[in-house]
Amino acid sequence: MFKVLMLITTISFNLFAGTIEGTVSYAGKNRAAKSLKMDSDPICGSSHKIAPVKEDFILNEENKFKNVIVWLKDVKFDGELNKNTGIIDQVGCIYTPHVNVFTTSQEVSIKNSDKTLHNVNSQSQVNPSFNSAQPAGVPDIKKTFSKAEEPFYVKCDVHPWMKAWIMVADHPYFAVTDENGNFKIENVPAGEYEIVFWQEKLSNLPKKKYVAANNSLNIEVSEDGATVADFEFQKPVKKKK
Numbered sequence: 001m002f003k004v005l006m007l008i009t010t011i012s013f014n015l016f017a018g019t020i021e022g023t024v025s026y027a028g029k030n031r032a033a034k035s036l037k038m039d040s041d042p043i044c045g046s047s048h049k050i051a052p053v054k055e056d057f058i059l060n061e062e063n064k065f066k067n068v069i070v071w072l073k074d075v076k077f078d079g080e081l082n083k084n085t086g087i088i089d090q091v092g093c094i095y096t097p098h099v100n101v102f103t104t105s106q107e108v109s110i111k112n113s114d115k116t117l118h119n120v121n122s123q124s125q126v127n128p129s130f131n132s133a134q135p136a137g138v139p140d141i142k143k144t145f146s147k148a149e150e151p152f153y154v155k156c157d158v159h160p161w162m163k164a165w166i167m168v169a170d171h172p173y174f175a176v177t178d179e180n181g182n183f184k185i186e187n188v189p190a191g192e193y194e195i196v197f198w199q200e201k202l203s204n205l206p207k208k209k210y211v212a213a214n215n216s217l218n219i220e221v222s223e224d225g226a227t228v229a230d231f232e233f234q235k236p237v238k239k240k241k
Contacts, residue, residue, distance in 0.1 A: 016223035021184040024068045024177050024197060028235035030059050036094075036161050043116040044093030044159060054161075055098040056200045064181025065233065067099040069151060069167055069198040070174065072188070073216065077171035081105040088154075088164060090118050090134075095154070095164030097176075099200070102145060104170045110134070110141040117158055124152045127168065131157075151198055165200060190223040197231045211237040 033053035038044040058066040081103040089096045089111040102108055112118050112134045120141055121131040126149040132141050148170040156162035167174070175183035196216045203215060213234055221227045 016190050017187045018190060018221045018223055019184060019186050019226045020188055020195065020219065020221060020229050021182070021226055022070075022229040022231060023181045024065045024070070024183065024199075025181055025230075025232045026059055026063045026065055026235075027232050030061070030063050031057070033058055038093055038159070038161065041093060041116055041159060043114065047092035047114070052092065052094060055094075056163075058179070060180055062180075065177055065199060066179045066181065067200065068177040068181070068183070069099060069101060069165075070177065070183045070185065070229075070231075071101075071167070071169060071196055071198075072171070072173040072185070073194040073196050075171045075173055075193070077173075079172075081170070081172060085109050087111065088166075089113050090156070090162070093118075093156075093159050093162060095156075095162055097164070099151075099165045099176050101167045101169055101174050101176060103172065104146055104148060104168060106144070108143045108145070108166075110143065112136060112138065112140075118156050118162070119158055120154055121157055122152070122154045122166075124149060124166075151200075151203075167198075188221050188227075190221050192218065192220050194218055195229055197233070199233055202233050202236065205236055209238060211239055213237075 036052045036054055083105050086102040086106045086108040091113045093114060110120055115136045117135050119133045122129045126147050127145045145168040149168040151165050151167045153163050153165050173185050173188055175185050177183045194216050217229055219227055219229050
């Protein structure tokens with residue numbers, strides 16, 4: 001078991017910076033992604049030439065995880081954050097991207113590219129929640145999340161299979177794994193950090209039913225070099241009755 005490192009690091013521009021990179025995998029049995037059922041709205045199903053699948057548990061053939069959020073914990077950053085507009089689109093009755101990280105300085109534009117009604121129902125707990133109807137052809141919904149917040153989801157009440165995840169960061173030290181489970185966090189000043197790994201299904205298991213699993217590593221970043229931080233999610237273990 002890893003010793004939890006309790007520290008808060010204040011970061012500004014630093015010439016002595018390195019890179020954190022790694023791969024996130026799963027120790028359990030590989031399983032195919034489940035198909036999405038879109039029978040309730042014919043516009044949704046007809047938008048896809050290939051049957052869409054759920055994106056909550058995506059593994060490649062080597063058990064590498066897509067859509068895992070990786071970030072440095074308890075870091076205070078006093079530099080300039082990304083101000084480019086973040087975009088979430090609704091295409092074929094699917095939120096795209098499925099997993100998102102925005103900063104507290106970004107405006108987020110939520111689009112509806114479908115010819116059907118959606119509504120965007122935010123389940124945020126730290127930032128103000130919202131529930132906005134979005135018929136076809138209306139302007140984008142514009143939102144800014146001013147406070148850092150761990151992953152929460154937005155859903156569409158019209159199409160219950162639609163869900164996307166959002167994390168809000170007040171620093172730039174985060175990444176989302178690609179289809180091969182790879183991630184990279186650049187320009188990290190040398191020092192010791194706790195790095196957290198979040199996966200939609202495995203990080204939201206009921207605490208009353210499952211044994212708490214470790215989801216972080218303690219690492220030391222060296223200047224002008226790459227620090228490897230590979231991580232493997234373990235198969236969930238149910239508590240004994």
